Amino acid sequence: MITTIVNGIATDQISVKDRALNYGDGVFETIAVQTNKLYYWAEHYRRLKAGCERLGIAAPAEATLLTDITKLSFTEASSVVKIIVSRGQGGRGYASDPQNQPTVIISNNLWPDYVESYQQQGITVRLCQHRLLINPALAGIKHLNRLDQVLARSEWQNNMIQEGLMLDQNDNIVEGISSNVFMKINKQWLTAPDSHCAVAGVMREAVLRRAAKAGLQITQRHVHQSELPLIEQMFVCNSIWGIVPVRACESYEFKSADDIKRLQTELEQDTKSAPYVI
Amino acid sequence: MITTIVNGIATDQISVKDRALNYGDGVFETIAVQTNKLYYWAEHYRRLKAGCERLGIAAPAEATLLTDITKLSFTEASSVVKIIVSRGQGGRGYASDPQNQPTVIISNNLWPDYVESYQQQGITVRLCQHRLLINPALAGIKHLNRLDQVLARSEWQNNMIQEGLMLDQNDNIVEGISSNVFMKINKQWLTAPDSHCAVAGVMREAVLRRAAKAGLQITQRHVHQSELPLIEQMFVCNSIWGIVPVRACESYEFKSADDIKRLQTELEQDTKSAPYVI
Numbered sequence: 429m430i431t432t433i434v435n436g437i438a439t440d441q442i443s444v445k446d447r448a449l450n451y452g453d454g455v456f457e458t459i460a461v462q463t464n465k466l467y468y469w470a471e472h473y474r475r476l477k478a479g480c481e482r483l484g485i486a487a488p489a490e491a492t493l494l495t496d497i498t499k500l501s502f503t504e505a506s507s508v509v510k511i512i513v514s515r516g517q518g519g520r521g522y523a524s525d526p527q528n529q530p531t532v533i534i535s536n537n538l539w540p541d542y543v544e545s546y547q548q549q550g551i552t553v554r555l556c557q558h559r560l561l562i563n564p565a566l567a568g569i570k571h572l573n574r575l576d577q578v579l580a581r582s583e584w585q586n587n588m589i590q591e592g593l594m595l596d597q598n599d600n601i602v603e604g605i606s607s608n609v610f611m612k613i614n615k616q617w618l619t620a621p622d623s624h625c626a627v628a629g630v631m632r633e634a635v636l637r638r639a640a641k642a643g644l645q646i647t648q649r650h651v652h653q654s655e656l657p658l659i660e661q662m663f664v665c666n667s668i669w670g671i672v673p674v675r676a677c678e679s680y681e682f683k684s685a686d687d688i689k690r691l692q693t694e695l696e697q698d699t700k701s702a703p704y705v706i
Numbered sequence: 707m708i709t710t711i712v713n714g715i716a717t718d719q720i721s722v723k724d725r726a727l728n729y730g731d732g733v734f735e736t737i738a739v740q741t742n743k744l745y746y747w748a749e750h751y752r753r754l755k756a757g758c759e760r761l762g763i764a765a766p767a768e769a770t771l772l773t774d775i776t777k778l779s780f781t782e783a784s785s786v787v788k789i790i791v792s793r794g795q796g797g798r799g800y801a802s803d804p805q806n807q808p809t810v811i812i813s814n815n816l817w818p819d820y821v822e823s824y825q826q827q828g829i830t831v832r833l834c835q836h837r838l839l840i841n842p843a844l845a846g847i848k849h850l851n852r853l854d855q856v857l858a859r860s861e862w863q864n865n866m867i868q869e870g871l872m873l874d875q876n877d878n879i880v881e882g883i884s885s886n887v888f889m890k891i892n893k894q895w896l897t898a899p900d901s902h903c904a905v906a907g908v909m910r911e912a913v914l915r916r917a918a919k920a921g922l923q924i925t926q927r928h929v930h931q932s933e934l935p936l937i938e939q940m941f942v943c944n945s946i947w948g949i950v951p952v953r954a955c956e957s958y959e960f961k962s963a964d965d966i967k968r969l970q971t972e973l974e975q976d977t978k979s980a981p982y983v984i
Contacts, residue, residue: 432722434722440721440722440723441719441720441721441722442719442720442722442727443718443719444710444712444718444719444720444790444811444813445718446727447856448727449720449724449726449727449790449792449811449850450734450790450850450852451730451850451851451852451853451855451856452729452730452850452851452852452853453852453853453856456728458798483853483856483857484860508798510798512722512727512728514727515856519815519816520736520786520788520815521859521884522852522855522856522858522859522883522884523859523860524856524859524860533722533727535722537797537798538797558843559841559843561839561840561841562839563837563839563854565836565837565857566853566857571853572727572728572729572730572853573729573730573851573852573853574728574729574730574731574800574851575729575730575731575761575844575849575850575851576841577729577800578725578729578731578761578793578800578802579761579843579844580800581799581800581801581802582762582801582802605800606799606800
């Protein structure tokens with residue numbers, strides 16, 4: 429069974445000289461696969477390419493990635509394909525060599541068994557102590573420097589809490605550790621501006637697009653921690669979870685999920701409408 | 707010839723599931739080795755341990771590291787030992803498993819041939835456009851999230867410039883891309899406060915200690931970019947370069963290096979005084 433392809437070859441090992449290991453010098457994507465369909469492939473590839481461009485890494489060709497993905501053994505109906513593109517192997521020192529050949533790692537991973545329950549039952553979230561300081565040079569791209577998320581996620585072990593929300597240094601609610609967050613305050617749906625997101629989520633974009641089509645207005649603005657008592661509905665989203673209602677955050681409960689259920693239904697149109705088939 | 711040891715075994719490959727690769731979830735050290743002496747071993751081990759503690763990674767025992775280092779083939783009089791400690795292998799997702807076994811990667815690398823010339827002739831530095839936003843939770847430790855340094859180093863190819871100085875968001879000169887920086891203004895030596903350094907340099911500490919012994923006062927305070935015209939002498943330092951005089955930064959030239967030569971001589975006392983022998 430082939431679970432990992434590195435530069436076209438079936439192996440699960442890479443060189444210790446790889447710059448992804450030494451500096452986190454690369455980008456990644458995680459893509460939902462359902463019955464041989466890659467969900468939001470075009471959007472994932474576009475973000476991967478944009479991330480490579482920002483870091484000055486030669487982005488792998490779309491056709492090469494798709495060829496490599498078909499080499500994986502898809503034995504389950506649902507799984508998660510993860511793509512890592514690193515600048516490649518290098519010597520010591522931060523300077524990169526224009527001759528660096530990127531390392532492309534593609535793996536097939538188990539579909540998490542909790543997704544359906546998250547979507548239907550909702551989750552509980554907390555506010556993380558660890559703050560996000562977002563460097564504009566790195567904002568939005570899904571790069572491999574993820575210690576902020578690792579430290580935030582290490583703050584709790586209690587499995588009654590499924591996600592943490594991260595604040596910036598000005599106490600604005602920016603995003604979830606592995607999701608983007610949407611909040612309804614005073615009948616208005618809000619989410620952090622994309623210029624202010626550590627990760628410009630593919631699902632976040634899909635939600636914005638579908639909401640606009642459905643006539644549900646979503647405003648991009650900072651939401652301050654002090655506005656928490658005013659929140660009427662909340663959801664988080666990412667490529668694997670889809671849209672997941674938040675039932676409670678700290679001591680605040682969100683009883684209604686009307687708009688959220690509607691958005692979940694709207695989003696099914698996306699998954700029905702010809703995702704990339706491998 | 708054995709150049710790399712991973713968890714005690716001679717190999718130069720690691721699993722694609724390693725969290726150092728996926729998230730930069732770990733720390734590293736680079737140590738100068740001269741004729742089988744590990745320079746500043748105690749200080750390097752102390753920082754490695756502190757970094758592991760900050761990230762919640764079980765630090766490898768000192769004896770284990772030293773045993774592994776002796777497995778490397780030291781064929782040259784000088785070389786650079788690099789140690790990486792990662793949280794180990796994990797599945798997808800930021801949550802770490804308390805059962806994670808750290809991955810310890812130890813490699814022996816070529817001694818850079820330019821060090822002597824840097825120390826004797828000095829170097830030219832530039833100011834980088836890329837800004838350092840230092841999260842207090844990560845300040846000081848030598849973690850594997852190094853995209854700030856990679857992006858700053860990618861700003862120039864011209865090999866007449868040997869190092870870049872990084873500014874914070876308030877235009878203070880914080881440190882070099884791979885060094886700490888000391889500046890003399892109005893007869894007073896200055897360096898950024900350690901709470902404000904992305905990396906608490908082992909050589910920076912050694913310089914502060916030796917300077918104090920030699921009666922040369924060094925004050926830790928922010929130095930603003932606008933003070934550049936006032937700088938009388940400047941040097942950068944790291945574990946491999948030692949103390950390296952800066953001849954010029956942008957359009958400013960620093961003609962004197964009197965104190966710097968004296969500090970270089972003082973520092974030789976350190977290297978003579980029983981570094982760890984392998």
